[in-house]
Amino acid sequence: MLDSQAGTVVKPGEGRLAHAPADHPSVKRAKIGVLLANLGTPDNYDYWSMRRYLSEFLSDKRVIDYPSWKWQPLLQLIILTKRPFSSGANYKLIWNHELNESPLMTITKAQTSKIAEALSALYDGEIMVDFCMRYGNPSTESKVREMVKAGCEKILFFPLYPHYAGATSATANDQFFRALMKETRQPAARTVAEYFDHPKYIEALATSVEAVYRTLPVKPDVLVASYHGMPKRYLMSGDPYHCQCAKTSRLLRERLGWDKGAIDTTFQSVFGPEEWLKPYTVEHVAELAKKGKKNIAVIAPAFSADCIETLEEINGEIRESFEHAGGETFTYIPCLNDDRLHIDALVSIIEENLLGWIART
Structure with a gap:
């Protein structure tokens, strides 16, 4: 059991410090919180x-x-x-009309439930697991407040972005720190770094590709790894996102045992008039079709869960661009979502980041 404070004991079930006066405020049994974070949803x-x-x-x-x-x-x-x-x-x-929520919300809930189950088995219920969204609900601030009220004296904040970018990981961390600023009794805090080259993440990606390819009557001519884009000037100012995406593609190709050129790295979701990271996915798939690459597969390694950018943009706009240019077979490989190997990878990353805070039971 975790000690709530050095030199004190919490009576089981009572929430009161031993030897404390009768009018002392109740104290929650100390816990560690693991707060998962994703982009958000309306x-x-x-x-x-x-x-x-x-x-x-x-x-x-x-x-x-x-x-x-x-x-x-x-x-x-x-x-x-x-x-x-x-x-x-x-x-x-x-939209998930049955549950009246976006697919990102449905998938994030499933991921959270499975991660909570795995961590409960590893740490005998000493870990509180929840999720928040950077934009929309549930807000980061509300979930930090819940964890503090529940007695979490330490919080591990985990942005579910394999690759670091100012517009994803950094802004999620910003919001977490702003939430901590409002707490009277701040918990100790850690943030999980990007995991774009983690062996278990690469293995989960590769396995998902192999599983889909086994079902296809014709092997795709090329696998397009489509990452969310960003303005090129962010790269020039020092954001490591572009380089991390390129490394993920290379590691995935090496794990699959494919030759160079078998995976193309592209970027989607361009917004505004300025130049973004290139090549643009929507244009690149059309060029592939025009060059005779009539059968392609697309994977989105930067997304931990399927969302509007994958289910609508890739399977809609980008698919249409390929087909209108003469492409014949377009295969979208779903995000890792709550797949077993993905959950195993995320749990391993959490375990690594909990070292020194708690030991397995």
């Missing part, structure tokens, strides 16, 4: 739900770093009058 696909979500997302300086005086009028008066309609229509196409 509460629904109607106009106002989409507008709230997009406003929060596109107002983040880590995502759009233009000066506020220049960006906010454009965002609030023009972009957010139109984009909630188009984005809402896209979300409606992939």
Whole structure:
């Protein structure tokens, strides 16, 4: 059992320090929290739900770093009058209508449940596992508050992004630290670093490719690894995202035992007028079709869970670009989601980051 404080004992089930006066506030049994974090999701696909979500997302300086005086009028008066309609229509196409939530929410809940089950077996229930979203609900602040109230004196914060980027990992950490600033009794805190080259992550990716390829009557001419894009100037200013994506593709190819050129690294979700990381996936797949690569597969290694960018953008816009250019067979390989090997990889990464805080039971 974890000690709640050095030199003190908590009476089981009572929540009160031994030897404390009768009017002393109750003290929760000390725990360690593991807080998983993903990008976020609108509460629904109607106009106002989409507008709230997009406003929060596109107002983040880590995502759009233009000066506020220049960006906010454009965002609030023009972009957010139109984009909630188009984005809402896209979300409606992939929405989990049975549970009335986005696929990202459904998958994140499943991941959290399986990780919690695995950690409970390893640490005899001493770990509290939950998830939050950087944008939308449940908020990072609300989940940090719940963990502190539940007695978590240590919190491991885990952004579910295999690759580091200012607009993903960094902004998630920013929000976590802002939440900690509001706590009277701050827990000790750690953040999990990117895991783009972790052997178990690469193994899970490779196994997912092999599993899909075994079902195909014709082997694809090329595997396109499509990563979320970012403005090129972020790379030039020192963001390591591009290099980490390239390494993941190389490690995946090596694990699969394929020759050079068997995997193409591309970038999707371009937004705005400036140059982003290239090649752009939507253009690259069309070029492949025109060059005679009529059968391709696409995987999205930067996403830990299927979401609007994979289920709608890759399986919609990018697929259409390939087919309109003469492509014949387009195979999308789903994200790792709550696959067993993915959960095993995430649990291993959590274990590594808990070293020194707690030992296995």
